[in-house]
Amino acid sequence: MITNIDHIGIAVKSLEESIKYYETALGLHCHGQETVESQKVKTAFFAAGEVHIELLEPTSPDSPIAKFLEKNGEGIHHIALATDGIEGQLKKAADAGVRLIHEVPIDGAGDKLVAFLHPKSTHGVLTEFCQAR
């Protein structure tokens, strides 16, 4: 089952400028940064209650986030739903006709298993399932 929202991923052009906005204008505290080579992004994390806000800056023009920025500009990229059973959650979605980007979970940041659902079959929301190992 879905237990909570793990994080909200937001595509930004510059981590430095966006971190400044989140810290100065909202008063949130950046508690970590990490480069995810496989996704060609640099990330920065903020906590808002139990949810993390994850800023994503592309490190290469062929990063998925670079393509998103080109098409949409800065904005919310995905929502990650934490589950206590990612395989069952994927099966439930597939059974309901949802198009899976990952048929089986892959390794994600923070030692998690993750899998994405295609926004064309989720009413426009790029949706991630994630489960702590």
Added chain:
Amino acid sequence: MITNIDHIGIAVKSLEESIKYYETALGLHCHGQETVESQKVKTAFFAAGEVHIELLEPTSPDSPIAKFLEKNGEGIHHIALATDGIEGQLKKAADAGVRLIHEVPIDGAGDKLVAFLHPKSTHGVLTEFCQAR
């Protein structure tokens, strides 16, 4: 200060179809529906941990959500950050150069005070502050 994420607002064409998706494919439970006349929307709520997912269907072609759908299609519309001091939060944002849609809080759904920040000055995220009365 920001205490948590209160809700994520998602623009949809049809509440009925989207509720079916959230219930069947994700296994979430719709725990309420409400029409907000002032915003010309019908809303449906789901809980995911401490965060509510709020689906928004326009009730009129001149609803802000109808305009959003026309421009962007279905997808995430805004994020609402709960605060324990909305006036101070607005002042902090204004002092940091953020463009406020509401200079002072207005009445929102669920007996809350709410105010929005313009996405052009929040790195692309339509952001709501909200505070329980």
